[in-house]
Amino acid sequence: PSFRCRKRLRRKHPLVTPRDFEGVKAKNIDIISIKFILYKIMNKLRLLDFVFPLRCAGCGNHPGRLICPGCLAALPRFKGPSCTRCGHPTLLAVDRCNHCPGAGRFLDGTIALGLYREPLREMIHELKYGGVAVLARPLGAMLATEVASRLSEGDFLVTFVPVHPGRRKERGYDQAELLARQVSSCLGLPFVPLLRRTRPTRPQVELGFEERRENVRDAFQPSAPCLSGKSRGRSILLVDDVFTTGATLCEGAKVLKKWGAKSVVACVLARDLPEVPGLGPRLRTNNTK
16 A cells, blocks of 8 residues: 555554555555455454454364363373474484484474374464464464473574465465564564575475475575574574474475574474374384484
8 A cells, every 4th residue: 555545544543553564565555455454454453353253273162262271281292202303202212213304414303382183283273274363372382381491502593484475475474483473582582584485385285205395395595684694503493383294394494504504493383293104103213322
């Protein structure tokens, strides 16, 4: 929208701020801009909560609660040891296991809030596909608590695995970015967008183990802050929603390591346990040397 349009809207709706128009590049008011403006106004005036009251993202009950006490208690947290590098549950604590991704050398660790099971799976779906962006606040805060309990000392900064700009425009936000900002805020660590997605990719959920690696190969490039040396010599917390095979996270970590990152730790809401060809759904662990 033009400057005059923004000025009229701010005068008529003082709760709408210039930040609400970030990402809107249309010079004239088109259909997309009108929908965007109306959504922002309704959101500011809390009209959406009145028309469509929020319910628990895990069970769909308990109006007014993003996460009800029952779903919070039922989160599938890790119980027992896991692989330090890929986060897969193991019988013994190990630094590397047979389920570590082929490019696992780029990841130095993985921290997950829980397993990709209900109700956490449904919460992630609501955040990612249901348009419930506000879910990033409680989920990001819980992830930050998990990270704080397991993070070693170091010069860390927080970044995220970005979606393609086209997909971000469809959803209206990048869920990984929202999570990363919340983790950064809770931990008091700097947030820096270090990666950019250079090409659209097929949804990973549609692909097999090897296809996932090929799908995201060379899909990321360093952003302007990364090119300016923000990542050099730093330990990076790389935030995403789900770790399945690790192909996407490893591809992002490869770029960060290439541009001088000291270490890269994946921080995800959920660790999925896919069946890896030749290994089956369960993990056979290796002793570390």
